[in-house]
Amino acid sequence: MNDYVTLTEEEKDFLVSKVICRKYLKGQYIVQQGDICKYSCFVLSGCTKTFYMDPQGQEHIVMFSIEDWWSSDIGSFINQTPADFNIQCLESTELAMFSYDVIEELYSEIPKLERFFRQVTERGLIASQKRIVRSFSLSAKEQYIYFRNQYPKIDQRIPQYMIASYLGITKEFLSKIKSQLALE
Amino acid sequence: MNDYVTLTEEEKDFLVSKVICRKYLKGQYIVQQGDICKYSCFVLSGCTKTFYMDPQGQEHIVMFSIEDWWSSDIGSFINQTPADFNIQCLESTELAMFSYDVIEELYSEIPKLERFFRQVTERGLIASQKRIVRSFSLSAKEQYIYFRNQYPKIDQRIPQYMIASYLGITKEFLSKIKSQLALE
DNA sequence: AGCAGATGTTAATCTAGATTAACATCATTT
DNA sequence: AAATGATGTTAATCTAGATTAACATCTGCT
Structure with a gap:
């Protein structure tokens, strides 16, 4: 602060x-x-x-x-x-x-x-709008990559199924995305 | 104001x-x-x-x-x-x-x-967060019904394909939803 | 009136992501 | 160390919604 x-x-x-x-x-x-x-x-x-x-x-x-x-x-x-x-x-x-x-x-x-x-709220609103745009312009895979960059540490701290829920996809599909990315 | x-x-x-x-x-x-x-x-x-x-x-x-x-x-x-x-x-x-x-x-x-x-921004943030929740807890049909209630007038003022874009679906699928709703 | 461009609908086919279910790992507890 | 519960992966099948394309309507414009 x-x-x-x-x-x-x-x-x-x-x-x-x-x-x-x-x-x-x-x-x-x-x-x-x-x-x-x-x-x-x-x-x-x-x-x-x-x-x-x-x-x-x-x-x-x-x-x-x-x-x-x-x-x-x-x-x-x-x-x-x-x-x-x-x-x-x-x-x-x-x-x-x-x-x-x-x-x-x-x-x-x-x-x-x-x-x-006011400024805290403004930053919150900006972030929230950006998330809406991402959710309808990026594929699930792209959103996951974005998430990993945005929160490089959080990824290790919380279970995969919660990341899936945050991304709005199932844990199984996230697992599929991760194995795809591992091959690339 | x-x-x-x-x-x-x-x-x-x-x-x-x-x-x-x-x-x-x-x-x-x-x-x-x-x-x-x-x-x-x-x-x-x-x-x-x-x-x-x-x-x-x-x-x-x-x-x-x-x-x-x-x-x-x-x-x-x-x-x-x-x-x-x-x-x-x-x-x-x-x-x-x-x-x-x-x-x-x-x-x-x-x-x-x-x-x-500050209050204007707060209301904006609240609305934006609610939209995120809707987008991942409601089906396209439910979101359209919500939209119609939220903006009863706007519906007549703007073309369907823009409503589809707002809802994050294609105009063809919106058309399908509308004909489904007409039958109910 | 007739044409062009913008908008809307219908139907056939396709795909990203969901669902289900079986199995694998890893921690905790007993 | 075996058992329980929480988490993760893989693979088969299913579905909401996308894509394509053909055809309506509905403008306004000349």
Whole structure:
């Protein structure tokens, strides 16, 4: 965060006093579908997956969040409505958690943060739109190659079947793609 | 916009003095892929399509913007980098255009606008994420039904082959879906 | 009126990716 | 070390949606 906003000592103290730092264990849920998402979380260490469970019980992974990423169901957080997504820790994960009430307070106390969070959201929107374009202009194989480049480390940290779910394909087909790529 | 921010008379005057209102004709481009997107545009009347032209020359429609929507390549606008998308008018279209330089000026003169644009971006991000989820949890037919409900009017205003492109399917398959739905 | 270009439909064939199921590996637990 | 459960691979078959191509309609234009 230091890269994006410069805060005075008092502002820093105020911010730190309002943020909740908490550690979750592997497997624990930060948000469950249907809950109201009370916190917007900055990942200090570890890894989370954000996923949607469809009526047929199929899991669709929307994003992975690793160190220095944000993790929350923004739709639920912003409007304080039931979450569409589950967020679960794939590893032991440390979070800096901004609660809904506190974030409004932070905006009025430290107007620079309004700008900061606008920019965070802008980057999120840009990434999300790019993902839509990829999903309909690239083949599954191309998307997997893109994924591998985008997250060179994450690939080793999470199981293949979750990568398949993130890409919107089956684990069997991902396996086929990987063996194809190995031959090339 | 009046629904989201309350401005004093001076603020209103200042805003109006900085915004460019312009009319485009059907077929004209507001942004072309590779350009730097200089304006973030609010659609006063008419309709635009935002699309990506892939290396094979295939057109992929990312969104339609009608009255009261925003239309821009935010990625390009925010970072002042070459645009990934084309934005073209499907009808004669009136826009309120906020230039990159002016928007920064507006944020510092009228801090309330910083909040307003953060909220606009948040709503955009929520919509974009929901679209991703739909694209991998709904069949083409279900997505078309969703589209028809979401934009009951747009359906009559734009050609079928563009709707197909928006849905990420071919026009022939959309035609098949429509005749299936007509029988039900 | 008649022609050209843009849009829409139908039907036959093709393919990327899904599904199913059998088997392989690897960790944990007992 | 054997057993259980979680993960990964391979191969056979199936299907949603793509492609191609022929034919309608529906413009506007001369």
